[in-house]
Amino acid sequence: LNATIKDVAKHANVSTATVSLVINNHARITPETKRKVLKSIKILNYYPSRSARDLVSKKTGNIGFILTDDHFLRTEPFYTRIFLGTEFEARDGEYYILLTTIDSNFSSTDPLPRFVLERSVDGIIIAGKVPQNLIDRISELKIPIVFVDYETNSNCCPLVLIDNIQGGTMATNHLIELGHKNIGFIGGDSQHPSLYDRFNGYKQALEKAAIPFNNNFVENNSKYPDRQNGYESAEKLLENNEEITSVFACNDAMAIGVMHYLKDNAYKIPEDISIIGFDDVEADLMLDPPLTTIRVPKIEMGAEALRAMINCLKTNSNSNNKILVPVELIVRNSTINNKDKKS
Amino acid sequence: LNATIKDVAKHANVSTATVSLVINNHARITPETKRKVLKSIKILNYYPSRSARDLVSKKTGNIGFILTDDHFLRTEPFYTRIFLGTEFEARDGEYYILLTTIDSNFSSTDPLPRFVLERSVDGIIIAGKVPQNLIDRISELKIPIVFVDYETNSNCCPLVLIDNIQGGTMATNHLIELGHKNIGFIGGDSQHPSLYDRFNGYKQALEKAAIPFNNNFVENNSKYPDRQNGYESAEKLLENNEEITSVFACNDAMAIGVMHYLKDNAYKIPEDISIIGFDDVEADLMLDPPLTTIRVPKIEMGAEALRAMINCLKTNSNSNNKILVPVELIVRNSTINNKDKKS
DNA sequence: ATGAAAGCGCTAACAT
DNA sequence: ATGTTAGCGCTTTCAT
Numbered sequence: 001l002n003a004t005i006k007d008v009a010k011h012a013n014v015s016t017a018t019v020s021l022v023i024n025n026h027a028r029i030t031p032e033t034k035r036k037v038l039k040s041i042k043i044l045n046y047y048p049s050r051s052a053r054d055l056v057s058k059k060t061g062n063i064g065f066i067l068t069d070d071h072f073l074r075t076e077p078f079y080t081r082i083f084l085g086t087e088f089e090a091r092d093g094e095y096y097i098l099l100t101t102i103d104s105n106f107s108s109t110d111p112l113p114r115f116v117l118e119r120s121v122d123g124i125i126i127a128g129k130v131p132q133n134l135i136d137r138i139s140e141l142k143i144p145i146v147f148v149d150y151e152t153n154s155n156c157c158p159l160v161l162i163d164n165i166q167g168g169t170m171a172t173n174h175l176i177e178l179g180h181k182n183i184g185f186i187g188g189d190s191q192h193p194s195l196y197d198r199f200n201g202y203k204q205a206l207e208k209a210a211i212p213f214n215n216n217f218v219e220n221n222s223k224y225p226d227r228q229n230g231y232e233s234a235e236k237l238l239e240n241n242e243e244i245t246s247v248f249a250c251n252d253a254m255a256i257g258v259m260h261y262l263k264d265n266a267y268k269i270p271e272d273i274s275i276i277g278f279d280d281v282e283a284d285l286m287l288d289p290p291l292t293t294i295r296v297p298k299i300e301m302g303a304e305a306l307r308a309m310i311n312c313l314k315t316n317s318n319s320n321n322k323i324l325v326p327v328e329l330i331v332r333n334s335t336i337n338n339k340d341k342k343s
Numbered sequence: 344l345n346a347t348i349k350d351v352a353k354h355a356n357v358s359t360a361t362v363s364l365v366i367n368n369h370a371r372i373t374p375e376t377k378r379k380v381l382k383s384i385k386i387l388n389y390y391p392s393r394s395a396r397d398l399v400s401k402k403t404g405n406i407g408f409i410l411t412d413d414h415f416l417r418t419e420p421f422y423t424r425i426f427l428g429t430e431f432e433a434r435d436g437e438y439y440i441l442l443t444t445i446d447s448n449f450s451s452t453d454p455l456p457r458f459v460l461e462r463s464v465d466g467i468i469i470a471g472k473v474p475q476n477l478i479d480r481i482s483e484l485k486i487p488i489v490f491v492d493y494e495t496n497s498n499c500c501p502l503v504l505i506d507n508i509q510g511g512t513m514a515t516n517h518l519i520e521l522g523h524k525n526i527g528f529i530g531g532d533s534q535h536p537s538l539y540d541r542f543n544g545y546k547q548a549l550e551k552a553a554i555p556f557n558n559n560f561v562e563n564n565s566k567y568p569d570r571q572n573g574y575e576s577a578e579k580l581l582e583n584n585e586e587i588t589s590v591f592a593c594n595d596a597m598a599i600g601v602m603h604y605l606k607d608n609a610y611k612i613p614e615d616i617s618i619i620g621f622d623d624v625e626a627d628l629m630l631d632p633p634l635t636t637i638r639v640p641k642i643e644m645g646a647e648a649l650r651a652m653i654n655c656l657k658t659n660s661n662s663n664n665k666i667l668v669p670v671e672l673i674v675r676n677s678t679i680n681n682k683d684k685k686s
Numbered sequence: 687a688t689g690a691a692a693g694c695g696c697t698a699a700c701a702t
Numbered sequence: 703a704t705g706t707t708a709g710c711g712c713t714t715t716c717a718t
Contacts, residue, residue: 002462016690017689017714020713020714033687051394051396051712052711053394073427077420091443098440099430348695348697362696371703396697398696398697399710400710
């Protein structure tokens with residue numbers, strides 16, 4: 001029913017080879033014939049068949065996107081936005097994205113995603129933390145991988161990561177510039193490299209400002225960095241340190257937990273305690289007051305990952321380059337100048 | 344590099360046709376040869392090439408999934424869960440899902456999604472409301488469509504819809520059973536068929552319980568059904584109707600807005616006012632108190648849509664059947680017996 | 687600069 | 703019940 005390359009060739013009075021050369025922007029084709037062919041393509045509403053192309057080129061034109069189901073289902077859209085970023089970027093390119101989730105407890109006896117078994121993808125983007133056995137098994141198959149927001153020691157693939165140190169520094173500097181000296185830090189799971197880097201950023205900023213680091217002001221644990229964690233961490237921190245005037249929470253979920261704690265305990269935000277988060281999720285705007293935070297460009301990270309993947313595929317090189325995505329300070333109303341405190 | 348059907352044929356000492364018959368579970372193959380072939384397949388780690396298959400069968404094995412970007416980006420994951428449901432269902436089947444978003448203002452001059460231009464999908468699932476021109480243009484191409492959570496008059500495709508009338512009845516009955524008689528209704532955009540059906544459910548339940556319908560107790564408008572809408576609707580409703588003891592809000596977003604209004608005005612929930620929502624989004628559990636609501640099985644709806652699509656493709660019939668997905672009452676702590684009111 | 691033709695891996699007549 | 707074979711639509715040498 002649809003036009004094929006033969007139809008175009010016939011219509012343009014050339015060979016199929018010529019048509020192929022034209023649609024692939026190849027070599028030295030007379031502008032004249034090129035024009036002719038392009039015209040026929042337009043008239044016949046011709047689109048090359050993917051399967052025919054793939055069959056001969058031994059490529060699939062698909063990129064796999066793998067993440068754990070709990071990451072996909074996270075209440076605050078984070079990884080789904082990264083996914084959308086890859087889709088945006090793939091749109092103009094010649095790729096389709098095949099998304100699949102795996103169980104968080106994916107074990108070595110679980111079957112690999114169907115698209116890797118069937119070799120239906122040219123490369124795979126892995127978003128967020130996944131079990132190591134998944135990585136190992138895909139690597140064995142020699143399928144190119146790009147990681148987004150996750151770093152493992154064992155790999156030599158492109159990495160797209162948040163510049164967490166920069167973000168941690170930024171957040172802390174914001175508080176410092178507002179005149180705060182006693183800045184609480186709520187880190188959540190300190191095993192998580194991203195969160196730990198934010199801690200490093202915090203320490204670096206203090207050092208640069210010649211503010212002595214006080215370990216009593218930091219609350220790290222090894223629990224999932226969610227609202228409850230933020231609530232409990234705030235409790236520990238503030239019950240024992242009356243002098244704290246502001247808090248940097250390592251992600252917005254925990255920052256929201258902190259705000260809940262503050263409200264439950266009749267602190268005024270930001271007059272009594274300034275609070276800054278990290279991530280910039282939608283919920284921030286629904287809060288009272290709206291949360292000052294560090295914005296992570298999720299869509300952009302996805303786009304970056306796809307670009308890295310395409311580059312990897314085109315050059316056929318496993319460049320072990322690390323792409324650090326810059327973050328941005330978003331000042332809203334949960335932080336205020338320390339001089340205005342308890343005014 | 345990878346094994347082909349020829350390799351398997353050679354290894355099993357049969358023809359490629361036989362191998363093909365085996366992998367397609369065809370006809371009368373001797374159990375003996377079948378076993379032999381299967382064994383070779385296993386040994387050689389053979390997987391049929393998708394592109395080769397697709398090329399000859401004129402199918403792609405892909406299903407497109409289209410939704411507007413604002414639906415994809417909705418803070419509370421709704422459509423992304425429906426998408427995941429299709430992916431779950433496709434996983435065991437032989438399909439891949441290709442997701443793409445379109446602009447909410449998608450116009451007739453905008454290019455169609457690439458996978459429809461290139462005919463890279465066998466069928467398309469459309470989730471949520473989309474511009475009519477998109478539907479028309481895809482229909483012209485004779486690509487099968489299945490709708491999820493959206494109904495248009497013009498189509499004759501399978502529809503997967505929430506049983507909104509049932510849900511509206513359920514919610515209202517819950518309140519009635521708790522002894523409430525003066526039940527406020529907050530409907531949001533009454534142009535939206537889903538929301539309007541919930542209103543119908545509300546009215547039906549009242550009628551069945553012989554509670555007179557009071558138009559002062561309902562607040563319908565034509566604005567987007569979000570938190571702010573809920574807040575403002577609650578304001579209108581409660582300022583003028585002191586006798587209201589409970590509210591049914593047409594979705595959880597609006598219910599949350601109602602709760603905010605109640606808190607801002609020193610109502611106790613649920614002692615002063617019981618409140619029930621609709622959708623069952625994650626946020627419900629983070630509320631104080633957790634929100635009683637009607638659960639919509641999002642994952643299941645996606646799975647249902649994919650099954651409808653597959654059926655459509657297999658039978659090649661455009662059955663205009665409407666699949667009504669049942670909902671479920673989830674009782675949490677935002678509703679209470681009216682007798683216990685103001686105790 | 688363009689054409690002829692082989693072949694990618696598979697399916698489906700048609701033969702046997 | 704199984705084998706032979708002709709394509710599916712495209713890319714890519716190799717000729718011209």
